[in-house]
Every structure is written in structure tokens, then in C-alpha cells.
């Protein structure tokens with residue numbers, strides 16, 4: 001059901017339109033002016049249909065203020081020029097008044113459909129520490145995941161998330177919970193693989209005092225702790241068969257029974273499960289109950305491995321690098337070209353988590369202002385060239401080629417060290433030594449004039465540091 005805001009000052013037209021849209025299952029709100037529409041928060045709707053001429057500001061004023069929500073403009077036959085103007089201002093379309101019902105419904109359906117397609121936008125997720133992050137990546141497979149999250153979250157059904165380790169299954173579970181009507185209630189996350197088999201049933205379902213050796217007091221289980229909210233069972237394929245039977249009862253009857261108790265208790269829990277294993281295959285070998293698999297798999301979300309998300313890898317790396325730099329207070333660290341190449345080509349069996357860890361290593365191990373392949377610790381990589389002594393960099397006339405004197409750009413590129421381009425080298429050297437050297441010394445070491453050093457600083461955005469400097473040149 002879509003939410004539509006009608007902005008129209010003529011009450012008769014407004015209520016006719018409302019009835020028409022409500023008959024077609026839309027939820028409709030009304031406003032008589034732009035001001036009134038703004039007080040209803042137009043960004044909370046899926047579509048705004050506004051008359052062009054209104055008392056006060058014209059309907060087109062809503063286009064920018066409702067964005068990204070599309071605004072459909074209504075106008076009379078007499079003012080087709082203003083309809084064209086409205087389109088130029090960004091209206092999604094216009095309908096001419098008096099409108100033909102079918103035509104209007106068709107336009108509304110088309111605009112809503114387009115919006116739904118565009119809404120494969122990454123969701124925001126709040127982590128347990130209260131920090132908000134946006135899921136990163138825009139490849140088609142991830143857009144499909146985002147759309148699935150948006151549609152599934154409010155539906156209060158069981159969801160099975162499948163994907164290799166580190167692909168973001170827990171992140172998706174959080175997004176589902178946070179976009180659901182249960183968002184204010186608890187989200188309880190349990191990694192079934194991390195709890196010893198002998199303890200998992202009592203952890204999940206609780207136990208009575210004396211139910212087994214060591215049960216010195218009664219205990220509430222995690223399923224009950226999630227009552228009213230969401231239970232996320234990660235690695236559900238590792239759940240022992242007895243616990244599977246109890247879980248099936250929770251899903252079928254909405255009831256739990258603590259270990260050692262004869263009484264059952266009603267619980268209202270939404271279950272989200274995740275696995276990196278194929279539960280169907282496990283069910284063939286008797287390791288997973290097929291009936292539980294069917295209960296879990298009402299909606300399925302498949303997360304692609306990072307190696308299949310080629311276009312996303314460097315984007316994810318940049319965002320995660322930024323975060324790691326902030327965590328370790330090492331602002332301004334960048335990936336060298338070679339490190340970017342390695343990151344792009346690495347198969348990432350541990351997916352985003354592995355990339356996150358590699359970048360963290362890089363931030364900790366990098367000695368200068370560039371992270372090199374070796375710093376990422378991904379196994380054998382090309383040896384890093386040792387920087388000093390610095391090569392002389394020829395002064396570059398404005399507008400001339402980047403290559404040093406007497407070379408073409410191509411031969412220069414060929415001769416470039418595997419890892420550091422001359423520009424990388426320059427940046428690296430200046431940032432590394434500017435605290436200890438004067439401008440004159442820096443220029444001498446680089447084999448360039450002070451003017452050239454200054455010009456390069458400007459071009460590469462490395463301004464001179466302010467404050468006292470030894471021997472300021």
C-alpha cells in the first residue's frame with residue numbers, strides 16, 4: 001500500500017481524488033496548500049500529487065522540499081506551458097485537469113513503480129554501540145538485497161539469510177529488525193556455532209532450578225529475552241537436533257518450555273536465521289530438520305561474496321579505511337596504487353570482515369602516509385621498493401607532461417617503480433619529512449627548486465604546515 005499526499009485547494013476535487021486513490025488501495029492524506037503539505041512531512045510519503053495553482057506558494061515549490069519523493073503536478077488545459085515549466089523544475093510528470101480516471105491511475109502506478117525500482121538504496125544500520133552506519137556497495141546484487149530488506153522488514157515474517165562468512169548477514173538482520181515494527185523492542189543475537197552443544201538448549205530456552213547438574217538456579221532463555229522483539233540465530237545450521245525440535249515448537253505454536261519444566265509460556269518473537277551452509281543438503285544427511293527449514297525459509301535473502309562484487313570492493317575499502325584511520329587516529333592515510341590493485345584482485349574468502357581486518361592491519365603497520373600491499377598482510381605480494389635515496393624530480397613547467405626531462409609519459413610510466421608513482425613518492429616524502437626539514441632542505445633532497453616544491457604542494461593539496469619550524473627556509 002502506497003502513501004500519497006494530495007495537495008489541492010478545491011475540496012471537491014480533493015475528496016474525489018482521495019476516493020479514487022483509496023479505492024485502489026492507496027493510503028491518502030490531504031493538504032490545501034504548500035504550507036499545510038509541509039506540516040505533514042511530504043518526505044514521509046511515496047508520492048505527492050499537487051495542484052499547480054494554490055493559495056500562497058505554487059505546487060512546484062514542493063518539488064525540492066519533498067525530494068526524493070516524486071511530485072506529480074496537476075494543471076488545467078489552459079496552462080500547458082506551466083506544465084512544461086513544472087517538468088523543467090523536476091516534477092516527475094503532470095496530469096491535465098479535468099483528469100481521466102484511468103489515465104491518472106496509470107500515471108500514479110507508473111511513478112510508484114519507478115520509485116520502487118530506485119529504492120534499492122542501502123539501509124542505515126545502528127550497531128550495538130549505538131553508531132550508525134550505512135551498508136556500503138551498490139552492485140546490482142546488493143541493490144536487490146536492499147530492496148528485499150525494505151520489503152521484508154515490515155512484514156513480520158521469518159527470514160533466512162544465506163551467505164558466506166563475513167558477507168554482512170548480521171548487518172542485514174539488524175537492518176530488518178530496525179526497519180520493522182519491533183524496532184523499539186530487543187534484538188537478541190545468538191551465534192549457534194559459538195555456544196557448546198551441551199549448553200545451547202538451556203541458553204536458548206532457559207531451565208528450571210535443578211533441571212541438570214549445575215543448574216543451581218532457574219534461568220530465562222534468550223528466546224524469552226527476545227519476547228516482543230526479534231531473535232537472530234546466526235549459523236543456525238550448527239543447532240543440534242534437540243534444539244531444532246524446540247525451536248520448531250516456538251515457530252509453530254509460539255510457545256517455549258524451559259528445560260526441566262512442564263509448563264509452557266507464550267512468546268511473541270520474530271525469528272531471523274542465518275547460515276553459510278546449504279540447509280537443504282544438511283537435511284538430506286539428517287543434520288537439519290526439513291520441516292524447520294521450510295518454517296525458516298518464508299523469505300530468503302542471499303548475500304553475494306565480496307569477490308563477485310568487483311565494482312564495490314574499492315568503495316568498501318575506502319569507507320572502511322576511513323573508519324580504521326579514525327579509530328587509530330591516523331588521519332590522511334591512503335592506499336598506494338599497488339595496494340588498491342591487490343585489494344581489487346584478492347579473492348577475499350573471509351569477505352568484508354577479512355577486508356576490514358586487512359585494512360586495520362594496514363593502518364597499524366603503515367610507516368608513512370601510504371599503505372602498501374605488504375602492510376595488508378594478505379600473503380606474498382611484490383616486495384616494496386625502499387624509498388631513500390630520493391630520485392631527483394625534474395621541475396615541471398605548468399601544463400607540461402608529468403614525465404621527467406627527456407622521457408615520454410609512457411616510458412616514464414614503465415619505469416615507475418611498481419608501487420610508487422613519482423607523485424605518490426613526492427607526497428610520501430614531503431609528508432614524512434616536512435616536520436624535520438625546512439622547505440629548502442626538502443627541495444634539495446627532492447632535487448627541485450623551492451618554487452617547484454611550492455607549486456607541487458598546491459597541485460597535490462599538501463599545504464605547508466603552520467607553526468614553528470626548524471630552520472624555516
Ligand SMILES: Nc1ncnc2c1ncn2[C@@H]1O[C@H](COP(=O)(O)OP(=O)(O)OP(=O)(O)O)[C@@H](O)[C@H]1O
Pocket residue numbers: 134135136137163164165166167168169170171172234276352353356
Ligand atoms: N555491505 C556492508 N557495508 C559495510 N560493512 C559491512 C558490509 N557487509 C559487511 N560489513 C562489515 O563486515 C563485518 C562482518 O559483517 P557481519 O558480521 O554482518 O557478517 P556475517 O555474514 O554475519 O559473518 P559471520 O557469518 O562470520 O558471522 C562487520 O564488521 C560488518 O559491519
